[in-house]
Amino acid sequence: xxxxxxxxxxxxxxxxxxxxxxxxxxxxxxxxxxxxxxxxxxxxxxxxxxxxxxxxxxxxxxxxxxxxxxxxxxxxxxxxxxxxxxxxxxxxxxxxxxxxxxxxxxxxxxxxxxxxxxxxxxxxxxxxxxxxxxxxxxxxxxxxxxxxxxxxxxxxxxxxxxxxxxxxxxxxxxxxxxxxxxxxxxxxxxxxxxxxxxxxxxxxxxxxxxxxxxxxxxxxxxxxxxxxxxxxxxxxxxxxxxxxxxxxxxxxxxxxxxxxxxxxxxxxxxxxxxxxxxxxxxxxxxxxxxxxxxxxxxxxxxxxxxxxxxxxxxxxxxxxxxxxxxxxxxxxxxxxxxxxxxxxxxxxxxxxxxxxxxxxxxxxxxxxxxxxxxxxxxxxxxxxxxxxxxxxxxxxxxxxxxxxxxxxxxxxxxxxxxxxxxxxxxxxx
Amino acid sequence: xxxxxxxxxxxxxxxxxxxxxxxxxxxxxxxxxxxxxxxxxxxxxxxxxxxxxxxxxxxxxxxxxxxxxxxxxxxxxxxxxxxxxxxxxxxxxxxxxxxxxxxxxxxxxxxxxxxxxxxxxxxxxxxxxxxxxxxxxxxxxxxxxxxxxxxxxxxxxxxxxxxx
Numbered sequence: 001x002x003x004x005x006x007x008x009x010x011x012x013x014x015x016x017x018x019x020x021x022x023x024x025x026x027x028x029x030x031x032x033x034x035x036x037x038x039x040x041x042x043x044x045x046x047x048x049x050x051x052x053x054x055x056x057x058x059x060x061x062x063x064x065x066x067x068x069x070x071x072x073x074x075x076x077x078x079x080x081x082x083x084x085x086x087x088x089x090x091x092x093x094x095x096x097x098x099x100x101x102x103x104x105x106x107x108x109x110x111x112x113x114x115x116x117x118x119x120x121x122x123x124x125x126x127x128x129x130x131x132x133x134x135x136x137x138x139x140x141x142x143x144x145x146x147x148x149x150x151x152x153x154x155x156x157x158x159x160x161x162x163x164x165x166x167x168x169x170x171x172x173x174x175x176x177x178x179x180x181x182x183x184x185x186x187x188x189x190x191x192x193x194x195x196x197x198x199x200x201x202x203x204x205x206x207x208x209x210x211x212x213x214x215x216x217x218x219x220x221x222x223x224x225x226x227x228x229x230x231x232x233x234x235x236x237x238x239x240x241x242x243x244x245x246x247x248x249x250x251x252x253x254x255x256x257x258x259x260x261x262x263x264x265x266x267x268x269x270x271x272x273x274x275x276x277x278x279x280x281x282x283x284x285x286x287x288x289x290x291x292x293x294x295x296x297x298x299x300x301x302x303x304x305x306x307x308x309x310x311x312x313x314x315x316x317x318x319x320x321x322x323x324x325x326x327x328x329x330x331x332x333x334x335x336x337x338x339x340x341x342x343x344x345x346x347x348x349x350x351x352x353x354x355x356x357x358x359x360x361x362x363x364x365x366x367x368x369x370x371x372x373x374x375x376x377x378x379x380x381x382x383x384x385x386x387x388x389x390x391x392x393x394x395x396x397x398x399x400x401x402x403x404x405x406x407x408x409x410x411x412x413x414x415x416x417x418x419x420x421x422x423x424x425x426x427x428x429x
Numbered sequence: 430x431x432x433x434x435x436x437x438x439x440x441x442x443x444x445x446x447x448x449x450x451x452x453x454x455x456x457x458x459x460x461x462x463x464x465x466x467x468x469x470x471x472x473x474x475x476x477x478x479x480x481x482x483x484x485x486x487x488x489x490x491x492x493x494x495x496x497x498x499x500x501x502x503x504x505x506x507x508x509x510x511x512x513x514x515x516x517x518x519x520x521x522x523x524x525x526x527x528x529x530x531x532x533x534x535x536x537x538x539x540x541x542x543x544x545x546x547x548x549x550x551x552x553x554x555x556x557x558x559x560x561x562x563x564x565x566x567x568x569x570x571x572x573x574x575x576x577x578x579x580x581x582x583x584x585x586x587x588x589x590x591x592x593x
Contacts, residue, residue, distance in 0.1 A: 183489065218534070223534070228466075
């Protein structure tokens with residue numbers, strides 16, 4: 001609280017051109033800027049070359065479901081968005097503008113965000129409640145020509161997939177044969193079902209459990225879901241091929257993997273439920289700040305690999321590994337969208353990075369300290385965007401990796417210098 | 430088309446029998462609960478399952494009513510109830526009105542709805558109906574789309590005002 005007041009927020013804009021005297025404004029502003037504007041007027045794509053659009057995204061929320069805080073409104077969401085912006089800059093070199101908006105409904109949300117396109121290379125939707133977030137993402141992706149990303153959906157699903165890849169490798173499983181139970185049916189898990197399916201997992205072997213029990217096509221609330229949350233309705237139709245009914249205990253009987261992204265624990269998942277899973281079970285407990293069960297309990301119940309959302313336990317399944325890199329890569333090729341294929345390629349590259357460093361049950365995924373993962377993943381994203389025809393700009397993997405590394409290093413170096421020169425003062429004691 | 434054929438091979442549509450009543454009534458109740466999603470004046474009564482069974486049983490014994498079921502194996506996965514009504518002042522003078530139509534979610538989008546509707550239309554015609562109508566909550570956009578796609582058009586409106 002004291003630090004926030006001392007610094008007056010976490011991010012600010014900084015010039016990136018030399019201003020030696022006020023005369024320089026005649027170059028950067030009027031009259032010099034007119035020639036640039038005229039060029040862009042003739043070809044709007046040049047806005048990616050002549051302005052900072054190529055490196056700019058907005059972090060947009062309506063403040064309706066802010067991490068662990070709930071519906072706190074756009075103003076109260078601003079410090080959280082500023083924090084995210086800081087991560088984007090520090091780990092990905094991305095200029096991310098925190099932009100909470102006051103909008104009453106989906107229509108207004110979509111209209112407002114889409115109107116921002118001319119200034120931006122991408123949109124990061126954040127902390128917006130489910131199921132509204134599904135419709136917003138779907139509609140914006142459909143109508144915008146820059147990537148629209150909802151980190152709570154695609155980011156979390158991507159990092160779950162990366163962790164699953166290495167967990168399966170360690171426990172000698174094939175993704176298509178793996179039985180996955182997902183506890184929680186919010187943005188993360190609904191998106192995870194889709195992405196895991198795209199990555200080769202068999203949806204019929206997945207079971208989703210929510211507060212009402214196992215999801216299946218004949219559940220009493222199916223028609224409500226059809227009208228109020230068609231994404232969850234589709235998941236109910238596509239999963240649970242064995243038509244298992246009951247609660248988490250039944251859903252976990254013989255399951256290989258549990259992905260819990262439900263609600264803070266630590267007693268939401270019971271030891272006896274994990275004990276009923278298959279040998280060498282994989283258990284992800286992603287609720288923050290308290291996981292759905294303590295990792296020690298999961299291990300005592302027989303789990304071989306346990307991951308959480310927290311940095312003080314091994315295997316932190318954290319979006320921050322993914323989103324700075326995915327946008328770095330997307331921006332560097334001026335991508336029009338971020339596809340599931342690009343997210344899957346990202347997850348594979350993150351998994352490979354961890355594997356290169358040595359896989360163990362307590363190290364299935366890199367941490368935010370492994371900063372080399374970011375340029376490597378960014379390059380993969382850029383290449384995949386080109387393969388899928390979604391890139392405006394072409395570059396080799398080597399070039400993209402080098403470019404991403406330079407930008408990220410510059411970002412970290414700038415911060416280091418600002419600290420050394422005390423332009424950013426040390427925090428008050 | 431192939432998917433449709435496969436689905437149709439597994440599911441048959443026939444007139445309901447007494448043995449179907451319990452399961453078909455469950456589907457009717459699901460439909461009534463779905464109606465409640467569109468308007469609070471469709472709040473379902475507590476003994477709806479019993480009422481639905483009695484309603485379907487009576488329909489089975491009536492010459493002016495029709496109950497079709499879609500069956501997969503021994504399970505009822507869809508139900509359609511309709512009745513023939515005199516149209517005192519209008520031509521054509523006899524209409525067949527679909528009062529209840531529900532298919533379990535898993536069996537939707539496989540043309541089963543179409544099959545049941547066609548089958549019902551033919552059966553109602555045999556019962557003397559010269560026009561087929563369907564009633565459902567005004568705000569049920571899914572039903573509006575379903576019937577509009579099959580050349581049905583809005584015929585009457587019922588407006589309500591709660592005095593509770």
